[in-house]
Amino acid sequence: MDEQARIMQALGGVSLAGHSIQGGMALPPPHGHDGIDDGRKQDIGDILHQIMTITDQSLDEAQAKNRKHGLNCHRMKPALFSVLCEIKEKTGLSIRGAQEEDPPDPQLMRLDNMLLAEGVSGPEKGGGSAAAAAAAAASGGASDNSIEHSDYRAKLTQIRQIYHTELEKYEQACNEFTTHVMNLLREQSRTRPISPKEIERMVGIIHRKFSSIQMQLKQSTCEAVMILRSRFLDARRKRRNFSKQATEILNEYFYSHLSNPYPSEEAKEELAKKCSITVSQVSNWFGNKRIRYKKNIGKFQEEANLYAAKTAVTAAHAVAAAVQNSQTNSPTTPNSGFQMKDEEFQLDSAESKNTLLTNMFTGSSGSFNLPNSGDMFLSMQSLNGDSYQGAQVGANVQSQVDTLRHVISQTAGYSEALGGNTMYSPHGLNANGGWHDTTTPSAVISPTEGPGSVHSDTSN
DNA sequence: CAGAATGATTGACT
DNA sequence: AGTCAATCATTCTG
Numbered sequence: 001m002d003e004q005a006r007i008m009q010a011l012g013g014v015s016l017a018g019h020s021i022q023g024g025m026a027l028p029p030p031h032g033h034d035g036i037d038d039g040r041k042q043d044i045g046d047i048l049h050q051i052m053t054i055t056d057q058s059l060d061e062a063q064a065k066n067r068k069h070g071l072n073c074h075r076m077k078p079a080l081f082s083v084l085c086e087i088k089e090k091t092g093l094s095i096r097g098a099q100e101e102d103p104p105d106p107q108l109m110r111l112d113n114m115l116l117a118e119g120v121s122g123p124e125k126g127g128g129s130a131a132a133a134a135a136a137a138a139s140g141g142a143s144d145n146s147i148e149h150s151d152y153r154a155k156l157t158q159i160r161q162i163y164h165t166e167l168e169k170y171e172q173a174c175n176e177f178t179t180h181v182m183n184l185l186r187e188q189s190r191t192r193p194i195s196p197k198e199i200e201r202m203v204g205i206i207h208r209k210f211s212s213i214q215m216q217l218k219q220s221t222c223e224a225v226m227i228l229r230s231r232f233l234d235a236r237r238k239r240r241n242f243s244k245q246a247t248e249i250l251n252e253y254f255y256s257h258l259s260n261p262y263p264s265e266e267a268k269e270e271l272a273k274k275c276s277i278t279v280s281q282v283s284n285w286f287g288n289k290r291i292r293y294k295k296n297i298g299k300f301q302e303e304a305n306l307y308a309a310k311t312a313v314t315a316a317h318a319v320a321a322a323v324q325n326s327q328t329n330s331p332t333t334p335n336s337g338f339q340m341k342d343e344e345f346q347l348d349s350a351e352s353k354n355t356l357l358t359n360m361f362t363g364s365s366g367s368f369n370l371p372n373s374g375d376m377f378l379s380m381q382s383l384n385g386d387s388y389q390g391a392q393v394g395a396n397v398q399s400q401v402d403t404l405r406h407v408i409s410q411t412a413g414y415s416e417a418l419g420g421n422t423m424y425s426p427h428g429l430n431a432n433g434g435w436h437d438t439t440t441p442s443a444v445i446s447p448t449e450g451p452g453s454v455h456s457d458t459s460n
Numbered sequence: 461c462a463g464a465a466t467g468a469t470t471g472a473c474t
Numbered sequence: 475a476g477t478c479a480a481t482c483a484t485t486c487t488g
Binding site for chain 1 (some may be wrong): 465466467468469
């Protein structure tokens with residue numbers, strides 16, 4: 001069956017204002033009255049044939065206009081037009097009204113949000129996206145990862161450009177196609193009934209189709225960004241050792257707070273700032289350091305000595321300076337206070353400080369004997385709690401005292417005995433190897449240290 | 461290039 | 475939430 005016949009059959013059986021077009025041309029008429037009907041059928045057959053072939057011809061034939069005009073002026077055209085109107089009314093239109101615009105696709109919204117968050121869509125951010133900032137934070141070094149940072153930004157910009165170019169292309173293609181279809185439909189509306197609503201609907205279909213293509217673009221862009229991110233932000237993959245300076249600062253803190261190497265949040269922040277790394281990197285470093293130190297104290301002994309000696313020198317200077325300061329300044333100056341909460345343990349005067357220092361170095365104090373040099377320190381800590389007043393000097397002295405204590409123990413008896421049997425044992429470390437557990441006091445724990453007197457360097 | 465060192469991650473624990 | 479311990483992955487070093 002040819003195309004035209006099929007159309008005719010499709011039209012078959014539809015009543016038309018009392019007429020009945022049945023069976024099309026290929027089918028014999030149901031009733032015998034051929035005479036007049038034959039002429040009409042021939043006409044309809046002609047016009048349908050022309051309609052069916054007009055699209056093929058119109059593209060390459062010069063006289064297309066004439067033919068179209070001829071078609072439009074065909075004497076049977078109004079009849080056919082009304083038939084089509086009736087058919088439409090009875091079939092398609094009722095269905096079409098049902099479907100309205102669908103709600104926004106959550107998947108699309110997700111993609112849009114993500115692209116916006118990554119800085120791919122939306123306004124261009126001057127200093128790079130939030131992701132880039134996160135990259136900087138994650139990989140720590142402010143200076144040493146700037147290359148990767150810019151590399152990341154460059155790649156992201158590249159993705160962004162590709163995305164926008166493609167998106168523009170899609171939009172352009174969509175618009176062109178929509179215009180084309182609309183023109184086509186408008187033209188066709190002269191031969192068949194096409195309501196504006198239908199055109200609108202068709203446009204909607206086209207837009208949906210294109211937006212699904214857009215979604216694919218968005219999806220692949222998201223994937224590209226994710227891959228880029230994972231490649232650049234996976235700190236493990238892009239691990240960089242901290243700068244020597246940073247390691248030095250961290251080690252200095254660690255060994256000068258060996259009794260309680262748990263920096264407070266503020267201390268961590270300060271260390272992070274000093275080392276140009278993040279707070280979490282500081283935490284990581286201390287976590288690793290504590291574990292590794294504890295696991296193999298012997299191995300770290302040399303390092304500990306080095307830093308202790310180093311800090312001791314600065315400590316001595318600092319304390320001397322503080323002493324000088326307290327002598328020249330009014331005793332009521334807040335910074336000069338080295339006050340313990342415990343009334344009986346006030347070391348507010350320069351004399352006290354000097355005595356303390358002297359005692360520490362000579363080990364001549366009654367309660368401060370060298371082999372147990374940790375005792376006094378721990379006692380001080382337990383008494384002092386976190387009640388230092390005049391944070392600056394107090395904090396300095398606190399850590400310096402810690403270091404000094406180390407040096408004292410070194411000079412007093414530290415030999416080549418590495419491997420856990422050293423004179424200088426990490427006073428904070430208990431029998432279990434923990435810094436925190438005070439329930440099983442080791443030999444260095446002073447009898448004066450009360451229960452629950454957890455060392456609190458965190459007051460720094 | 462192997463092994464050590466080191467920064468980060470993960471899961472369990474408190 | 476902070477820590478420990480084990481582990482991974484990368485970088486450094488001899």
